Amino acid sequence: MFFDIHTHAFHPKIASKAVTHLNEVYHLDCCGDGTIEHLLEREKAAGIDKCVVLCAATAPAQVIPANNYAMKLQREHEEVIGFGxxxxxxxxxxDELERMKAGGLRGIKLHPDFQGFPLNDRRLLPIFEAAQxxxxxxIHIGSDDPLEKAPSSPFMLADILHSFPRLRVICAHFGGYQMWDYSLEALGDFENLWIDTSSTTPYVTPSLLQRLLHHHALERLLFGTDWPLYDPAAELERLREMSGLSDSELEYILSNAGRLLGIHDKA
Structure with missing residues (x-):
C-alpha cells in the first residue's frame, strides 16, 4: 500500500482563497485546486492508495473547526488519514487531545510559520509531553528567513528530540525547507525521527537530494508531495529521476507510512 504523507485539502468555502495564498507565499502556481475531490483524483492517477491530509490552526479559535474537518475527511473518505x-x-x-484521540486522529500538524509561533515556544513542551x-x-521545518529569525529550524527540532526521545516526529521537507545544509548538520540518527520528501525536489540539485536521502535510513523516509503545491505523479517521477533510487527502494519509501501509522494492506 502506497502513501502520500504530506497533503492539504481545504473546506470548499476557502479552498480557492487558500490556494491563492499559497501561490503568493511560495511564488508558484499550485497544481491543485485545494479540494479533497481533486486531491483524491490526482493520488489515484499516481497509484497512491492513501494520503495524510494535514490541518493547521492559524489561531487558537480555529483548533476545534480544523480538527472537526480532519475527522470529517477521514470519516467520509477511506483513502484519507486525518492529522489534526x-x-x-x-x-x-x-481536553482537545482526548477528543482528537476519540475521533480517531493519529497525528498532529504544527506549522510555526503559518500558525505564528516559534518552534521553541515553551508552551509546546507540556503538549509534547502529554501527546507523545x-x-x-x-512539523514544518525551514524558512526563507535567516537562521536567527526563522520560526523553525533543524536545530530547534534537534533540541526537542533530545528533550523528548519518545516523541515521534515526521520532519517535513527533508528536514528543513531552504535549510537543507542545516538539516544535514543537525538531524542525525534520532530514534523517533522520520523525514518526508515534500517541497524539495524543485529546489535542490540531484547531488544534494542524494546526500539528503543517504543521510537517513531507508525506513525513515516518507513520500510526500505538499499537494496542492505539487502533483503526486509529477513529484514521484521527479524523485525517481533525481534520486538514483531503485524501483524497490522507492516502493519501500512509498509504503513506510503504513508501518509508522500501523496501517496495513488487508491483502
Missing amino acids: TLHPAYVDWE DDFVFE
Missing part, C-alpha cells in the same frame, strides 16, 4: 492540529495559545489543549504516546507529529 493544536496551537500553543489554545487553553483547553488537554498517542500521536505522531508532522
Whole structure:
C-alpha cells in the first residue's frame, strides 16, 4: 500500500482563497485546486492508495473547526488519514487531545510559520509531553528567513528530540525547507525521527537530494508531495529521476507510512 504523507485539502468555502495564498507565499502556481475531490483524483492517477491530509490552526479559535474537518475527511473518505492540529495559545489543549484521540486522529500538524509561533515556544513542551504516546507529529521545518529569525529550524527540532526521545516526529521537507545544509548538520540518527520528501525536489540539485536521502535510513523516509503545491505523479517521477533510487527502494519509501501509522494492506 502506497502513501502520500504530506497533503492539504481545504473546506470548499476557502479552498480557492487558500490556494491563492499559497501561490503568493511560495511564488508558484499550485497544481491543485485545494479540494479533497481533486486531491483524491490526482493520488489515484499516481497509484497512491492513501494520503495524510494535514490541518493547521492559524489561531487558537480555529483548533476545534480544523480538527472537526480532519475527522470529517477521514470519516467520509477511506483513502484519507486525518492529522489534526493544536496551537500553543489554545487553553483547553488537554481536553482537545482526548477528543482528537476519540475521533480517531493519529497525528498532529504544527506549522510555526503559518500558525505564528516559534518552534521553541515553551508552551509546546507540556503538549509534547502529554501527546507523545498517542500521536505522531508532522512539523514544518525551514524558512526563507535567516537562521536567527526563522520560526523553525533543524536545530530547534534537534533540541526537542533530545528533550523528548519518545516523541515521534515526521520532519517535513527533508528536514528543513531552504535549510537543507542545516538539516544535514543537525538531524542525525534520532530514534523517533522520520523525514518526508515534500517541497524539495524543485529546489535542490540531484547531488544534494542524494546526500539528503543517504543521510537517513531507508525506513525513515516518507513520500510526500505538499499537494496542492505539487502533483503526486509529477513529484514521484521527479524523485525517481533525481534520486538514483531503485524501483524497490522507492516502493519501500512509498509504503513506510503504513508501518509508522500501523496501517496495513488487508491483502
